[in-house]
Amino acid sequence: MWTSIINHQNHHYSLIFYFIMILFTIIISCCFPYVSCYSNNSTTSSSPRLLCLPHQRSALLQFKHEFAFQKPNFTSYRRFCSRYDQYSFYTDIFESYPKMKFWKAEKDCCSWDGVTCDFKTGQVVGLDLANSWLQGPLHSNSSLFKLRQLQEINLSFNNFSFSLIPSEFGQLSRLINLNLSFSMFSGPIPSEISFLTNLDSLDLSSFEGYDETTLLHLTKIDFTNIIQNMTNLSQLHLHQVDVSSSIPESLANLTSLTSLQLGGCGLHGQFPENVFVLPNIQSIHLPCNYLLSGSLPQLIEPSNSLRRLALDYTNFSGELPETIGYLKSLNELSLRNCNFVGPIPPSIWNLSELTYLQLSLNHFNGHELPSTLGSLAKLTVLALDSCEFSGEIPLSLGNLTRLEYFSLSNNSFSGPIPASLGNLKQLQDLILSINSFSGQIPSSLGNLTVLKVLDLSFNNLGEAIPSFLFMLPSLNRLYLRDNRFKGSLSIENISSSQLEVLDLEDNKLNGQIPQSMFKLVNLVYICLYSNDLSGTVELSKFAKLVKLQMLWLSFNRLSITNLSTTEVLPKFQTLGLCSCNISEFPNFLKAQDQLESLHLCDNRIEDQIPNWLWGAKGKMKLDYLDLRGNKLHGALIVPPLSISYFYISYNNISGGIHPSFQKWSNLKVFDISNNRFGGTVPRWLCNFSSSLEALNLKRNNFEGSLHQMFTCGGMHNLKFLDLSHNQFQEQLPHSLVNCSELQILNLGHNMISDRFPFWLQNLPELQVLVLRSNKFYGPIWDPNKLLGFVKLGFVDLAFNNFDGSLPSEYFRNWGGMMVKDVDQKKPFFTYLRDSSSKYWIDFYITSLVIKGVEMEDKTISSAFTSIDLSNNKFDGEIPSSIGDLRALVALNLSSNRFTGTIPSSFGKMKELESLDLSNNKLSGRIPQQLADLSFLAYLNLSRNQLTGPIPQGGQLDTFPSSSFEDNPGLCGSQLSSKKCDAKETPISDVESDDSFTWIPIVMGYGCGLMVGFIIGYVTLFQQGPTALFWSSFMGSKNHRKNAEEIRIFTVVIDN
Structure with missing residues (x-):
């Protein structure tokens, strides 16, 4: 028995042995061909044969000597990579080195760094010189084009000195991959590129920010040919190449396409919708094609291919489809600043693979942020600015522990900032500005140890600013402006602070500036503007802050001392010392040769402007100068030619405008109002037509005609013109109509004698028109001239000699005061700012009469709309079409000759705050609808011929008897001297409608x-x-x- 068992086991072992031998044979037979093939192709082959062909080695060495080697500017590359979220590029650049520098003639060229050979033939088939520090032009006769067997070329991230891309690339017909991206090429891309029909990948991307001469261009025909000829393309990258055409529908035929990058190409027209559903597409990147339209299609079935979709700054529109939730593999969804509307589909919050979500600046419907957003655990970037969200931030957002960037700016969030945000330990940027958050800053934010940017500006946050913010070790920028923070500023334990920007503008901080602030040695920007800080500040203290460039201390209760300090102060670029009890020009300014913006307004400086203020030997770079509200006197010294913004109003400067001012070529704002300048306005002032945006000569002693001021054909960029309170005469020059950008025109309080300037309606941007207190006469309408001030929101024609009636349809075309939905009313006036949005121009209207009080220098609110036709000779009935001006805030028709009844349509002006119809010949009853004007704060119906009872209820019960006096037939509880009889009971709402009949x-x-x-x-x-x-x-x-x-x-x- 034992023998049989042993035999059985031996048989079993034999079978195992045979099986192992067979398996070993199969492995050997499979592996030997692989090893043989590998040995024929590997660049590490130990074959003794010299594989590099001599003529190809010679060509490569010649190519090496065509260029210099220059280390790249890592700072500029970092800015680029951070902007486009390409940090891997930066790593490659930072670790780069000059590969060709180490090529040696005595070595096999197939072993050279960046060279790939086919060892069956010895031909060079690949050349990867990306990030190799190449410097110099690539010529058409370059030895590169002798290497006709090349299949792959990568010359990205070098500097070819804005040379042309040689057409000889088209001769390399075996090319499969061609990458010339970000290598400083310029000019037209040669048509011959489209001959490379075997290409699998084409990348000609370029940097942005260069002028027209350094851009890469691709014609529409060549763009179309590339798409039609290269049918095997899997990657097409033309970022920042100027294509300036539509996209051919044939793009949707590239079924192998995996990556499409056409950002900043100037594309327009409709984007082919079928590209979104290509079977292999993984990345679609189309940002900054501002005229490119399209919409996202409804998906029929789930897709696992698309991973990146970026449409930022395009004209894509429509609603986001609910089926966007089918894109289960989506990592990046970036739709910033498009025109998408409607609700954000809930399925977006289920895209669990998302790491980057950017939906800012669209037109989504208002809604609350769902708690399910907290389940997107892989998110590193979340940006939902200007999406009309409301409500509170859900606590579940504290689960997004991988977040590095989080922004909810410019929404309508309210309530407290949730403490759960303190769980976001990886957060580097937290931006919650322009909302309605209230309460205190939660102490849990002290856990954010890698936080670099904290922006809580423009909210309702209050109490003291917590001191732990200054102990955050990585915090670089802190923005808390326009809140309700109060108490003293506490800055402690700041030895490790990296803070560079501290913006606390417009709060209620009091007490003194803490001495510990001067230990924040990395500060570049300090803004304490408009608080209630007090005490004395020695200027020499700022000598410790050697990096400081911008300092704002204006509009507190501070007194700046030691203005003649010999301490070496930082080289300021911006210095704001308005309302700081300064009585002389600070001597330390003599050394400030880097100063660009200087604000010394509302002080007590009585000197003449010293010559040294403009800098020694013309070195001053001053661009913005504000000396308003001092006691400066003497003649005006011409500032340096670098000045663009010049404010010197509310002083005692006299004389004329010096002829040297005409040398200014960059002047944008010229404000010399409220001084004692005189004479005629110089003719050369119109030479600023190419630059001037605002001209304010208000309240001086200028005289003469305005015609010579506009003889140059008009100031085409002028947006603000205030010539009020002078002695200008004669008629308005028709050439004023050439100021096509004009928004504000104030000619009040002069002696201009003319008919109503109907031609002003041809100024398409005009929003404010003031002709008050002149000698204008005649009617303000003409049956042959349709009046249509489409944007006009503020009109003051008071104290003239205008006459005639106002037709019933007169105000139908005044679109700037009409809104269908008052709740969605936009401000009618766009404040004037320069292109960088840094500077504001306040508009001060002359003698605005509202709520019965004449107020000088009343600042016009951005949403203030008003009509003042008082103190003229208008007659006839008040047109009912005024009631259609539903955005109107103030209406003054007093001291005219209007007759008839008060239109009941006035009840539709729900925003009305002030109504003055006094001193006319109005009759009939006061319409009950006036009681429904809930914002009405001032009413004057006195000195008319109104009759009957004063309606009861609403705002009408709140006005004194002076609002109704001198109307003999009027009675009511408001008139203590004349109560209504029983039979004169005030009418109710039912009987008040003029259109109602019994x-x-x-x-x-x-x-x-x-x-x-x-x-x-x-x-x-x-x-x-x-x-x-x-x-x-x-x-x-x-x-x-x-x-x-x-x-x-x-x-x-x-x-």
Whole structure:
């Protein structure tokens, strides 16, 4: 038995042995061909044969000597990579070195760094010189083009000195991959590129920010040919190449396409929708094609291919499809600043693979942020700015522990900032500005140890600014402006602080500036503007902050001392010392040769402007100078030619405008108002037509005609013109119509004698028109001239000699004061700013009469709309179309000759705060609708011929008797001397509508009475006692109701 068992086991082992041998044989037979093939192709082959062909080695060495080697500017590359989220590029650049520098002639060229050979033939088939520090032009006769067997070329991230891309690339017909990206090529891309029909990958991307001469261009024909000829393309990258054409539909035929990058190509027209559903597409990157339109298609079935979709700054529109949730593999969704509308589909919050979500600046419907957003655990970037979100931030967002960038700016969030945000330990940027958050800054934010940027500006946050913010070790920028922070500023334990920007503008901080602030040695920007800080500040303290460039201390209760310090102060670029009790020009400014913006307004400086202020030997770079509200005197010294913004109003400077000013070529704002300048306005002032945006000569002694001021054909960029409170005469020059960008025109308080300038309606941007207190005359309408001030929101024609009536349709085309939905009303006036949005121009209107008070220098609010036609000779009825101006805030028609009744349509102006119709010849009753104007704070109907009872209820009950006096036929509780009799009971809402008449009701009662008699007769004689009882009961109720209505009707008839 044992023998049989042993034999059985031996047989079993034999089978195992045979199986192992067979398997080993299969492996050997499979592996030997692989090893043989590998040995024929590997660049590490130990074959003794010299594989590099001599003529190819010679060509490569010649190519090496065509260039210099220069280390790249890592800072500029870092900015680029961070902007486009290409940090891997930066790593490659930072670790780069000059590969060709180490090529040695005595070595096999197939072993050279960046060279790939086919060892079956010895041909060079690949050349990868990306990030190799190459410097110099690539010429068409370059030895590179001798290497005709090349299949791959990568010359990305070098510097070819803006040379042309040689057409000889088109001769390399075996090319499969061509990458010339970000290597400083310029000019037209040669047509021959489209001959490379075997290409699998084409990358000609370029940097942005260069002028027209350094851009890469691709014609529409060549763009189309590339798409049609290269049918095998899997990657097409033309970032920042100027294509400036539409995209051919044939792009959707590239079924192998995996990556499409056409950002900043100037594309327009409709994007082919089928590209989104290509079977292999993984990345679609189209940002900064501002005229490229399209929409996202409804997906039929789930897709696992698309991983990146970036449409930022395009004209894509429509609603986001609910099926966007089918893109289960999506890592990046970036739709910033498109025109998408409607709700954000809930399926977006289920895309669990998302790491980058950017939906800012679209037109989504208002809604609350769902708590399911907290389940997107892989998110590193979340940006939902300007998406009309409201409500509170869900606590679940504290689960997004990988977040590095988080922004909810410019929404309508409210409530406290959730403490759960302190869980986001990887967060580097937290931006919650322009919302309505309230309460305190949660202490849990002290856990954010890698936080670099914290922006909580423009909220309702209060209490003290927590000191732990200054202990965050990585915090670089802190923005807390425009909140309600109060108390003293506490800055402690700051030895490790990296803080560079500290912006606390417009809060309620008090006390002194803490001495510890001067230990924040990395500070570049300090803004304490408009608080309640007090005490003395020695300027020499700022000498410790050697990196400081911008300092704002304006509009506190500070006193700056030691202005003649010999300490070496930082080289300021911006210095704001308005309202700092300064009585002389600070001597330390003599050494500030880097100063670009200087603000010394609202101080007590009485000197003349010293010559040294402009800098020694013309070195001053000053661009912005604000000396308003001092006591400067003497003649005006011409500032340096670098000045663009010049404010010197509210001083005592006299004389004329010096001819040297005409040398200014960059002047944008020229404000010399409220001084003692005189004479005529120089003719050369119109030479600023190419630059000047705002001209303010208000309240001086200028005289003469305005015609010479506009003889140059107009100041085409002028947006603000205030010539009020001078002595200008004659007529308005028609050439003013050439100022096509004009938004504000104030000619009030002069002696201009002219008819109404109908031609001003040809100024398409005009929003404010003031002709007050001149000698204008005649009607302000012409039946042959349709008046249409489409953007006009503020009109003041008071104190002139205008006459005639206003047609009923007169105000129909004043679109700037009409809104269908007052709740969605936009501000009518766009404040004037320069292109960098740094500088504001306040508009001060002259002698604005509102709420019965004449107010000098009333700043116009961005949403303030007003009409003032008072103190003229207008007659006829007040047009009912005024009631269509539903955005109107103030209306003054007083001291004219208007007749007729007050239009009941005034009740539609729900925003009205001030109404003055006094001193006219108005008659009839006061419409009940005025009681519904809930914002009405001032009313004057005195000195008219109004009659009847004053309506009761609403705002009308709040006005004094002076609002209604000198109307002999008027009565009411507001007039203590004349109460209404019982028969003059004030009318109710039912009878107040002018369009309501009682005649149909009387006729109805008559018919009803006859029908009632007939029905009653039939009921009485044909029904039983029960029916008679109910008929009698109901009849008595109806009788009581009818009697009450008839009583009201009788009162109305009697009155």
